[in-house]
């Protein structure tokens with residue numbers, strides 16, 4: 468089975484062939500740590516950690532780097548507004564990010580480089596770009612000269628004229644060309660800064676990814692990934708810097724971009740004010756519900772985040788966990804991930820196809836109850852779900868999880884159910900109905916079945 472990936476660089480879906488199958492290299496642009504991330508920011512780490520998982524199954528060595536941007540004007544502003552030191556802001560929100568990712572079932576990267584611990588590498592890369600005529604110094608800034616790189620605009624498919632006409636570039640008097648971008652800029656004494664040949668200053672955003680990617684993964688890497696919103700200018704500028712700093716060697720061989728999230732059909736963005744904060748969603752929904760919605764659409768397509776999508780994901784997972792609960796007494800054996808399921812994922816991470824196959828595996832497991840196939844069917848369902856990070860919870864606890872802010876006293880529920888069963892045995896149906904109503908008022912639903920009375924939180 469071959470992994471195929473849609474490469475933004477060639478605009479085609481291609482067989483993935485690494486430079487060195489013993490050391491496959493993957494770089495994903497990580498968060499700027501000045502606040503909790505919104506749900507749209509969770510899509511790339513979820514999708515590309517799944518890609519890293521697939522790579523590890525097919526190649527003997529993988530190095531996956533996802534950076535932390537801990538020097539940025541948004542961080543400076545957050546520190547100024549809160550009165551906290553900058554390191555207080557960055558450490559707090561980097562820790563929150565790791566914690567939220569872990570809850571979401573995202574495997575940590577092998578390397579998590581921080582921009583502020585790579586300042587010497589960033590300065591060295593700026594010096595190389597100046598020495599080779601691709602960058603220049605002006606008023607304590609170092610700027611990349613876009614006219615020095617003929618392929619500038621190739622990745623994003625834009626011409627320099629379009630970029631300037633579209634006012635996507637910052638106009639400044641010290642720039643030779645309006646599209647030139649900052650590699651290094653001066654810092655006043657109240658802002659984070661490091662000594663450099665151009666005075667005390669701090670790096671621009673784009674250069675950090677080029678420097679950290681070079682440091683940890685080498686000059687030419689296999690895959691670089693991120694949201695399609697980063698295609699221009701961030702990724703275009705990374706290509707220009709890295710290619711020119713490395714004497715024309717290609718930077719990333721495959722570029723992957725995920726589509727953006729909308730919220731109830733509208734563009735989701737901080738400036739519009741309609742974002743949902745991942746940290747808060749994790750207090751309301753089981754993490755697997757969020758993970759499932761994030762993976763349900765194909766990663767290159769836009770994804771609409773909505774209450775309906777959350778409800779539907781919850782209902783599907785309830786159904787699959789219900790199958791497992793009916794098979795509680797069935798042993799689980801070691802099982803390979805079903806071939807067609809993995810084949811769907813290897814086809815440019817086709818999660819919609821993979822989830823259709825997963826639904827079929829759940830149906831097969833449901834039908835296998837009470838037959839000799841039950842162990843096999845249950846084990847295949849669990850093996851497939853594990854690869855995408857679903858059905859990882861104990862099925863009883865799945866149905867009894869309580870959202871933050873609500874409270875359910877499990878011992879009290881169990882006692883009421885025992886009392887109801889006793890009332891039913893004594894044919895006191897009025898009392899049994901009364902107890903069912905009392906449980907419903909506690910947001911607990913009960914189901915009577917062959918295996919006794921079960922309960923869950925919610926309708």
Ligand SMILES: [Zn+2]
Pocket residue numbers: 495496497676701
């Ligand atoms: Zn980046």
